[in-house]
């Protein structure tokens with residue numbers, strides 16, 4: 001297929017190759033050729049990720065491959081494009097802002113879009129969160145959240161959970177405990193961070209009484225607060241209300257209630273990392289509202305601006321205004337184009353009734369996944385909230401023994417049939433399904449047909 005395949009006129013002058021003598025003449029290098037040598041240009045952590053599907057464009061639920069095929073996107077770039085790829089309202093808002101001004105460092109100059117976003121967010125955030133620090137990513141929102149907690153409390157300790165994924169920067173990577181591989185070679189980590197077990201119903205030590213996972217987790221937390229780190233030394237407990245990368249694990253509501261109680265009683269700040277679960281993914285604006293628990297600080301990113309880089313630390317004024325001036329800052333954070341895209345994203349979710357769609361079609365999708373579980377012994381669990389759903393692959397007949405090989409084969413089979421999903425869980429043995437919030441029943445049916453065929457192909 002030539003360089004113009006699938007509308008892919010992404011050609012570059014191979015001047016570097018020419019200079020280096022690896023190319024005999026200065027001529028356009030095709031996208032296909034670039035794809036072939038990606039392993040020499042992109043760090044292995046990117047070049048060897050799965051599946052590295054070369055695409056030439058995207059619209060709504062669909063990705064358009066360089067191979068000329070259309071792919072159903074059931075991962076939404078990790079829950080980023082919640083209103084679908086390239087939603088016209090988001091693109092129009094970003095374009096309008098780009099024509100006015102692309103960048104201006106917030107704090108040095110002010111922009112209407114950053115203020116509009118700051119004025120709009122309190123309408124959708126849980127409880128009293130009404131003041132913001134804007135950054136560029138989820139990791140930065142997490143870093144900002146723990147820096148805020150330590151700065152205002154002057155305490156060093158942070159408690160996080162096993163299975164958590166909070167990002168790749170040093171503080172966020174220290175908090176992360178979803179896969180040991182993410183921590184290889186990073187020692188020494190940021191100090192003062194402790195991990196306790198998460199409330200994971202499917203992996204509870206009492207499979208017949210999954211809700212007992214709450215006691216298992218909370219008891220460990222209480223032991224840690226007695227034996228490991230005194231509550232007076234703990235700035236915050238940080239938790240994903242639904243674990244994302246850790247396996248799309250939905251804890252019983254009571255878990256978050258108990259965390260809230262402990263934090264309030266012991267004067268510890270409660271941080272929710274809603275980077276993946278936010279902006280409508282669960283059928284409410286945030287998982288906090290789905291569970292009815294209010295954090296003191298919230299980290300958000302991903303779905304906030306439909307793909308334009310943006311993240312935010314959110315807190316109530318009483319707390320946020322105690323963050324000492326100049327202790328934290330940014331060059332790109334709160335970029336005017338990203339903020340304009342964010343306002344348009346929020347308005348789109350409202351105007352198109354996408355929370356309701358995520359609730360209704362999320363239930364429908366979960367029921368369809370449960371049906372698949374009934375007919376395929378490789379699936380040990382089907383779970384989720386809203387359109388944040390997953391299937392966990394096990395060794396058939398075993399006691400929940402992870403089956404990463406089956407998950408991987410399933411993903412490859414599905415991809416070959418034109419559907420993209422992505423693994424999660426400690427061994428990559430779960431598959432997350434997170435379509436855009438405007439996915440239709442027909443599209444879910446089409447996706448489930450592919451999933452069923454792919455499972456049959458594994459037999």
Ligand SMILES: Cc1ncc(COP(=O)(O)O)c(C=O)c1O
Nearest residue numbers: 137138139165166167244275276
């Ligand atoms: C819950 C959670 N927190 C933080 C992050 C890090 O976000 P980013 O990759 O934008 O830095 C992620 C990314 O997957 C996430 O899922």
